[in-house]
Amino acid sequence: MLTRTIKRSVLEQLWASPLPPIFLLPLRASITTVSHTTSAPAIPEALTNSATQPSDSQTASPRVSQQPDVSSYQPISHSSLESIPKLPTPTSHDPSTPTTPLSDSIRELLPLLRAQSPHYITAHIHARPYLVTQGDTLRLPFLMRDVSPGDVLRLNRASLLGSRDYTLRAAAPAPVAMPVHHSPLRAKGGTLPNLAERGGYLDERLFVCRAVVMGTEAEPMRVMEKTKRRQRHVKTVRSKLRFTVLKIKEVRVRSLEEIESGEEE
Structure with a gap:
């Protein structure tokens, strides 16, 4: 009990004193006091004169005005306009039509593929492949806009063209850098990759594929009831x-x- 009282008194003295106890100070410690005066310090004469007199650099180079001098501008003459190079005139052909020459293998095997019929083709509509042949009926899983029954569409995007013994396949598209968490069919940003620019489609000069719009179909009405847990409200959704x-x-x-003649279909 006596020991606790002594410790408590010692701690109270330590907390009450502004300076640490003597036994905690180093052996050679010395306390110094600094006096703070409220009088303004003396300003050197050189700084006082610099505030009123301009420096040598300011007197040597006068201040330049940032406003432009209107009188210095001159009108452009017709001779200077003629010296400017003109832009090339735009071409009349479709820029999407490929103009690269055909390879030797295509020149050798294309007549053999053409002679053997019937042909099948893997056409791409909105980046979705469809394996079709002449006379097939294709039901798209969506409603195509801006078409009406009777319209003739040319499908110029295809990745495969073949017959019974010959197959013409498009070159593999160039790889696209995309994050791992994205789908392999979609590029960065959620848009479908353009296979035409990456070399994933056949040359549209090699084939002709036409389709006629027959009309539209609709599925039966589907009714779905949606409700939340511990809620009495039931939402009915019709599609x-x-x-x-x-x-x-x-x-x-x-x-x-x-x-080679360049005839358009």
């Missing part, structure tokens, strides 16, 4: 999707003469 129906009218392989 009735519509689809576009196409009829493949023509699937044909073009000859070398038609390709």
